[in-house]
Amino acid sequence: MPAAGKRVATIGFGAMARSLRASLAADEAMPAIGAALVPPGKVAAAPAGPDDVAFFPEVDALLAWRPELVVECASHQAVATVLPTVLRRGVDCVIVSIGALGDAAVRAEIEESARAGGARAVIASGAIGGLDVLRAAAAAGLDHVVYTGRKPPHAWLGSPAGERFDLAALRSETIIFEGDARAAAALYPKNANVTAAVALAGIGFERTRVTLVADPAIGRNIHELEAAGAFGSFRIRLENAPLPDNPKTSWLAALSIVQAIRSHFSSIR
Numbered sequence: 715m716p717a718a719g720k721r722v723a724t725i726g727f728g729a730m731a732r733s734l735r736a737s738l739a740a741d742e743a744m745p746a747i748g749a750a751l752v753p754p755g756k757v758a759a760a761p762a763g764p765d766d767v768a769f770f771p772e773v774d775a776l777l778a779w780r781p782e783l784v785v786e787c788a789s790h791q792a793v794a795t796v797l798p799t800v801l802r803r804g805v806d807c808v809i810v811s812i813g814a815l816g817d818a819a820v821r822a823e824i825e826e827s828a829r830a831g832g833a834r835a836v837i838a839s840g841a842i843g844g845l846d847v848l849r850a851a852a853a854a855g856l857d858h859v860v861y862t863g864r865k866p867p868h869a870w871l872g873s874p875a876g877e878r879f880d881l882a883a884l885r886s887e888t889i890i891f892e893g894d895a896r897a898a899a900a901l902y903p904k905n906a907n908v909t910a911a912v913a914l915a916g917i918g919f920e921r922t923r924v925t926l927v928a929d930p931a932i933g934r935n936i937h938e939l940e941a942a943g944a945f946g947s948f949r950i951r952l953e954n955a956p957l958p959d960n961p962k963t964s965w966l967a968a969l970s971i972v973q974a975i976r977s978h979f980s981s982i983r
């Protein structure tokens with residue numbers, strides 16, 4: 715099925731959605747972002763966005779636009795409060811604020827809404843890789859899954875790390891969090907969605923060990939993932955370029971949505 719011409723909307727129109735829009739616009743085989751749900755205060759009086767992206771303040775208005783696919787690139791709150799409505803109305807979704815699924819009630823509601831609407835919620839791979847390995851290897855049993863995330867200090871501004879450390883004054887790498895993926899995803903909703911993706915693909919939120927580091931020596935978002943089990947073992951390291959508009963977010967996360975959209979409209983996946 716050709717993807718070009720399909721009606722794709724986003725929830726949120728921040729750094730990731732804008733990057734996604736630019737990537738799609740550069741590929742004529744891909745659809746454009748035609749509409750976006752944005753917080754009510756951010757909608758101009760006339761709902762017309764850049765290059766004909768229609769901005770809507772209410773989910774019902776977005777759904778009246780008749781999207782064939784809705785891409786969430788907004789917040790945990792949007793996953794919890796907006797996506798159930800979209801799914802119940804039978805519209806497939808891509809989720810990027812995956813950490814929201816660390817809340818068992820939110821996850822159950824997403825599953826139930828998708829079932830009720832006959833729709834599908836797809837989890838984007840986001841800023842991490844190796845999820846295919848984890849998923850396959852988990853079938854034979856995993857002994858451990860360990861994730862370490864490193865970002866420059868300014869990428870942790872606005873997170874709990876900013877309350878515990880003078881981030882601007884850090885001169886050496888500093889561990890800002892150690893614990894499991896459930897706590898990481900909940901405490902760092904703008905930085906640790908990858909831990910939820912890893913947990914869901916592998917051995918769950920409690921058994922996935924997480925270390926988060928603020929490192930003044932780096933300019934990229936570095937993700938390291940290590941797993942071992944009956945299948946053998948693997949280790950992966952990504953050094954992701956951040957988006958210019960948001961140093962917390964890796965460009966790869968936006969690119970993973972391009973891939974999710976391509977896959978959604980493909981006959982062969």
Ligand SMILES: NC(=O)C1=CN([C@@H]2O[C@H](COP(=O)(O)OP(=O)(O)OC[C@H]3O[C@@H](n4cnc5c(N)ncnc54)[C@H](O)[C@@H]3O)[C@@H](O)[C@H]2O)C=CC1
Pocket residue numbers: 725726727728729730731751752753787788789790791792796810811812838839840841842903904905907908911959960962963964967
């Ligand atoms: N899975 C992954 O690997 C990654 C996930 N993320 C997550 O993706 C999301 C988007 O990231 P960015 O675009 O960089 O963030 P951003 O902060 O630049 O943009 C998010 C936008 O969504 C809007 N928004 C939030 N809640 C909304 C709602 N309920 N309805 C409508 N609009 C809403 C905000 O006002 C903001 O404009 C964030 O939740 C982020 O944590 C980010 C990086 C990697």
Ligand SMILES: O=C([O-])CC(=O)C(=O)O
Pocket residue numbers: 840841903904905906907908909935954962963964965967
């Ligand atoms: O984009 C990244 O490098 C990771 C990130 O923010 C997240 O997982 O929420």
